[in-house]
Amino acid sequence: MKKKYSPIKSVLGEIFPLHRTLASNDMERAFEIIGSYLPAPAKYTIETYAPGTQVWTWRVPEKYVVQEAYLETESAHGAGRSERILDFNDNPLHLVSYSLPVDIVLSWDELEPHLHFSEKRPAAIPWEFRYYERDWGFCLAKEQFDRLPRDKNYHAVIRSEFVTDAKQGFRVASAVVRPMGDVSKDVGEFLVLSHLCHPMQANDDASGVAVEVEVARRLAENPLPAGSMNVRFWFGPETIGTVAWLAHNEDLIPNLRGGMFIDSVGNQNSLALQRTRQHTHLLDRISCHVMKKHFGEFRQGEFAQVAPNDERVINGPGVNVPCVSLSRFPYPEYHTSDDNLDIIHEELLVETADIAEEIIRIYSSNYTPKRTFRGPVFLSGYGLWVDWRENWALNRAIEKIMMRFEGQHTIFDIAEQVGLDYWTVRDYVEKFRAKGFVNPLPILFEGEIA
Numbered sequence: 001m002k003k004k005y006s007p008i009k010s011v012l013g014e015i016f017p018l019h020r021t022l023a024s025n026d027m028e029r030a031f032e033i034i035g036s037y038l039p040a041p042a043k044y045t046i047e048t049y050a051p052g053t054q055v056w057t058w059r060v061p062e063k064y065v066v067q068e069a070y071l072e073t074e075s076a077h078g079a080g081r082s083e084r085i086l087d088f089n090d091n092p093l094h095l096v097s098y099s100l101p102v103d104i105v106l107s108w109d110e111l112e113p114h115l116h117f118s119e120k121r122p123a124a125i126p127w128e129f130r131y132y133e134r135d136w137g138f139c140l141a142k143e144q145f146d147r148l149p150r151d152k153n154y155h156a157v158i159r160s161e162f163v164t165d166a167k168q169g170f171r172v173a174s175a176v177v178r179p180m181g182d183v184s185k186d187v188g189e190f191l192v193l194s195h196l197c198h199p200m201q202a203n204d205d206a207s208g209v210a211v212e213v214e215v216a217r218r219l220a221e222n223p224l225p226a227g228s229m230n231v232r233f234w235f236g237p238e239t240i241g242t243v244a245w246l247a248h249n250e251d252l253i254p255n256l257r258g259g260m261f262i263d264s265v266g267n268q269n270s271l272a273l274q275r276t277r278q279h280t281h282l283l284d285r286i287s288c289h290v291m292k293k294h295f296g297e298f299r300q301g302e303f304a305q306v307a308p309n310d311e312r313v314i315n316g317p318g319v320n321v322p323c324v325s326l327s328r329f330p331y332p333e334y335h336t337s338d339d340n341l342d343i344i345h346e347e348l349l350v351e352t353a354d355i356a357e358e359i360i361r362i363y364s365s366n367y368t369p370k371r372t373f374r375g376p377v378f379l380s381g382y383g384l385w386v387d388w389r390e391n392w393a394l395n396r397a398i399e400k401i402m403m404r405f406e407g408q409h410t411i412f413d414i415a416e417q418v419g420l421d422y423w424t425v426r427d428y429v430e431k432f433r434a435k436g437f438v439n440p441l442p443i444l445f446e447g448e449i450a
C-alpha cells in the first residue's frame with residue numbers, strides 16, 4: 001500500500017532521526033522509507049555494491065554497524081559511581097562516524113584528542129567523520145566539554161563493526177519517472193540527485209531527499225508530455241555514492257542530458273542557483289529563466305562554489321554532464337545537532353520543489369524543431385493559423401517562430417527570442433509536429449564518454 005499524499009516535511013521527519021552514514025542499518029531503513037513514498041511505476045531500485053570494490057579512483061566502503069558507543073567517568077577501584085557522559089543511543093552525532101571499536105580506560109590528557117566540539121555553536125553537538133583515516137572519537141557540546149572533570153579517568157566504549165559482506169554492502173537507489181506515451185531512447189534522461197547520508201541532520205541533506213520525493217510524485221501524477229526525457233531520481237551517500245553508482249552503470253552516462261543537485265533547501269535563506277561547469281549551457285539559461293520568473297533578482301554562484309557536492313562527479317572529469325544545483329547554503333546550524341527539524345520550513349521546501357519542478361519540466365520537454373516543409377506553411381489550410389482576437393501575441397509571433405525551424409534553436413530558445421511563454425510556444429510547435437511539418441531533434445549528450 002502506497003502512502004497518501006503528505007507534506008514534504010513528513011518524509012523528512014521519518015528519515016531525520018536515523019543513523020544515516022555511508023552504509024549502515026539505518027541507511028537501509030531510510031532507503032525503504034523513500035521507496036514507500038515513491039510512485040510504484042517509477043520502479044524504485046536499490047543497488048548493493050561489495051565493499052572493497054574499486055570504483056574509478058575510489059573504493060567502496062564497508063557497512064558500519066554500531067552495537068553501542070558511550071563515554072563514562074571511571075569509578076576508582078569500583079568505589080563511587082561512574083557517570084555516563086554521552087551515549088550514541090541518545091544521538092548518533094555523539095560518535096565520530098566510522099570510529100574504530102575501542103574499550104579503553106584513559107586519563108583526561110589521553111581522552112581529550114578524541115573529543116570534538118564546536119567553538120561557534122557551544123550548545124550543539126558537531127558532526128565529525130573519519131571515513132578513510134581510521135580513528136575513533138566522540139562529539140559533544142562545548143558547554144558539556146568544559147564541565148567535564150580533568151582529574152578523572154574515563155571509560156570509552158565503542159562496539160562497532162566494519163561489515164565487508166558483499167550482500168550487506170554499500171547501497172544507492174534510483175527511480176525513473178516516465179513521460180506520457182512511448183519513450184524514445186535518443187531523448188535520454190534527466191538526473192535529479194540528493195544525498196541521504198549525514199546522521200540525524202535535517203537540512204543537509206534529508207531536505208533535498210524530501211524535495212526530490214515530492215518532485216517525483218508530482219511528475220508521476222502529472223506526467224511530462226510525450227517525447228520528453230525520462231527523469232531519474234537518485235538517492236545515496238555523498239560523492240562515493242555517485243562515483244560507485246556511475247562506475248557500475250557507465251552505459252547510462254551517454255543517456256544523461258542534464259542533472260540537478262538539491263541540497264540544504266529547508267532553512268531560512270534565499271534559494272541559490274549554482275551554475276553548471278559549462279556555465280552558459282541551455283540548462284543554465286532555463287534555470288536562470290525560472291529563478292528570475294519566481295524571484296526577480298536571485299542568488300547564484302559558479303560551479304562547485306555555492307555548496308560543492310555530487311555535481312563534482314556528474315559534471316566532473318570524464319563525465320561532464322551539465323548539472324546545476326539548488327541550495328539555501330550557507331546556514332549557521334550546518335554539520336551540528338542544531339541542523340534539525342526546528343530549522344526546516346515546509347513553505348521553503350515547497351518553494352524549492354516548485355522551482356525544481358519547473359526547471360525539470362522545461363528542460364526535459366524541450367527539443368529542437370527541424371522543418372520538413374518548403375515555403376511558408378499554408379496555415380489556415382492546416383488549422384495552424386492563430387486568430388489575433390484569441391491570442392494576439394502568438395499571432396504576431398507566427399512568422400518569427402516559423403523562421404526558426406531550421407534545427408538551430410530549441411523551443412526554449414525560440415520562446416525567449418519571440419518573448420513568449422515556453423509552454424505557449426511548445427504547444428504551437430507541437431501542432432506543426434502533429435502535421436509532420438517539423439521533426440523533433442533531441443537535446444544532445446554533451447558530456448564525456450571517458
Ligand SMILES: [Zn+2]
Pocket residue numbers: 198204335
Ligand atoms: Zn554535509
